[in-house]
Amino acid sequence: MICTYIRIKKRYILTYVSLLLTFFFACYYFTEYEKYTSPPVTRLGSNAYKKDQPQGVVQALDHGCYLQTSNFSQHQHSEELLAERNCRKKMPVALILGAALSGSATLKSALSFHPDVTVPEFTVPLNFTDIGPFLAKIPYSLPHQITVGESQEYLYMTDISKQMVTPVFPGLKVIILIRDPVARAMSEFLTLKSNSCSEVYRQSISKHLHLLVGTSRYDPHEVVKERSWTGKNSQLYETSPDDMHYNLEDTFQETVLESAQIDPVHFLVQRSIYGSGIRKWVRVIPLQNMLIIDAERFAKSPVETLKIVEHFLGLRPYYHKDFFSFDLPKGEFCFNSPLRSCVEPLPIQKPLPALSDEIVTLLRDFLLRSIKVQNKYANAYFPHLGENPLIYTPFR
Template sequence: MTICKYIRQKKRYILMYVSLLLTFFFACYYFTNYEKYTTPSVTRLAQGSNAYYKDHPNGVVQALDHGCYLQTSNFSQHQHSEELLAERNCRKKMPVALVLGAALSGSATLKSALSFHPNVTVPEFTVPLNFTDIGPYLAKMPHSLPHQVTIGECQEYLYMTDLSKQMVTSVFPGLKVIILIRDPVARAMSEFLALKSKSSSKVYRQSISKYLHLPVGTSRRDPHKVVKERMWTGKNSQLYDTSPDDIHYNLEDTFEETVLESAKIDPVHFLVQRSIYGSGIRKWVRVIPPQNMLILDAERFAQSPVETLEIVERFLGLSPFYRKDFFSFDLSKGEFCFNSPVRSCVEPLPMQKPLPALSDEIVTLLREFLLRSIKVQSKYANAYFPHLGENPLIYTPFR
């Protein structure tokens, strides 16, 4: 009787202690499984499966089930089993859109952002386009679910010379094109810094060489050679195509020494050529309808990624997906990270440090030379772009 009487007298305190104890246990269980409840689409690759191991605080890499493959936090794609691919009706498709972009203007970063959209798939690696043999190109596309669209990316698409309307429409009917551009002087300087860096990626150097057909960094074959006058006369002279045999590839100690020849801008240096966006834009306008082309400001993308991605979503007819808290971008530092749905960062390109300053004279000379190209791109962009000189020159390479 004494014990029962005691319990009746203290039952309020006993119930309170039991409630606290149960709350404690439930809280521990919830936080232990927090990731499971808050991000159900995010999976941790397990032992015994097709696990992808890398140095990581927890020993594994976080991965997103993107339908036909797992996408890890370092943007690697791990295809599901053939059985699961068949069960989900996964197929390889030709891209409905291509992301071009002036070199070091963020096309790869935009592709990385699009890779998280639930209705989009992108190839893991850049795929060169050969219109005469499309089979290998399709083979390198990722599998996708029936409702997903494939989007390709390659900065070199902007510099293609063998474009024809019949060729493009036969392979990509209804193709849409997204072009990223940035201040052409900053872009040229960014590429110079990336190539001059001692830690410059061999892969990046080789990708440039592949376009140029000769190794980057070689001296001019004939520094006294006069470029054919017919190629550089008339009001459209700065938009003319240049034969790879005429392009200069030298990299001197300074940017000024590299792009100047006899105190004038060297019109056939590859750093200058790759900043003449108007030429590439005009070629694409000739093969696709204007309404199928979207030209974006790379600096604006780095400053406000969600705003740019919302424009891309509307252009491609995608459902809204991106939020401001998904991103952490800083162009000046070269930091481009995604906080959701998987925490991941785009590996920055190396650059020479400390950053050298450009003289006002070289900036003025290069901008005057590129003015015609700027007018052409503005004509087709059908949108406001900051005028040259409005933004501070940020030389950071933007992958």
């Protein structure tokens, strides 16, 4: 009896000690973890990280391996601090592909605040035959952080294949944001027609920059090729960037119409045929590694969308409803926490010009096949055919 009692007592004592040690180590782990995953907002001018702080900025967030300011610029810590925190450069586990002016930059900005994510400060061109420039722009990250890349041009890449992508990005996940395709085309037209349109944005469109100045659609000496839409191309009007039309006329209608019909090879139209880009990427990565998001839903309910993104990327929940101040019609996309920050809007003419019902109907009918393709791959339904109000404010 006594021996049995002692054994039971010893078992209880060992269990208690084990629980106590587990509790102690858990507290220590989370204390150390929070130092990096929930760093405080640093007021510039204080002693903390003084030599790493950029000048002329009120506040910056210590994101682990760099300070991130309220205008989303990044200022890398000293070599000593990078080594102390075991900062390393990592290849992205996910890419935000676009579509153009459908909120990809805003999504990247939102993810830049997540304590478990790092994002490149600038859009990084991706060339699978020369990955060096891409790697040079990748930020340092803490051991627990993942890197997510972004460019609205990734969706329109033509030179991608499984053999090219898999060795560089094994297990890659991609996020695609799509909006009403008519609104997307119109917002890009207004952006490019703006006198204050960024040259950087223009250059990101295409090597055909010199054609984006309202020049004539046709060269009188050009031999016009007769196009034949057969096979797979008949569904999505796939064409080479070299064969697209890049002219910008006085109005959107004049720009995208050809003989009273939609010009299928105008770049504004081509960039709204989401199904074409989606199908290219489906050939490269497994469908379960692709997340297609309704950009307009993201603008209206950012927390709901970010929860989906967090689950897709395997991140812990971080965002809350007071985090965001989004207004798609006004083109305002701001974050209230942990820093008050706003995505810089693209300037366009105001008031916004109206679109005729005729051109909207023509373009939506033309894009119907693409809508069906994107819904098939997304295994979801996107209300992009007039069920939402037509809001064509640029959504960076």
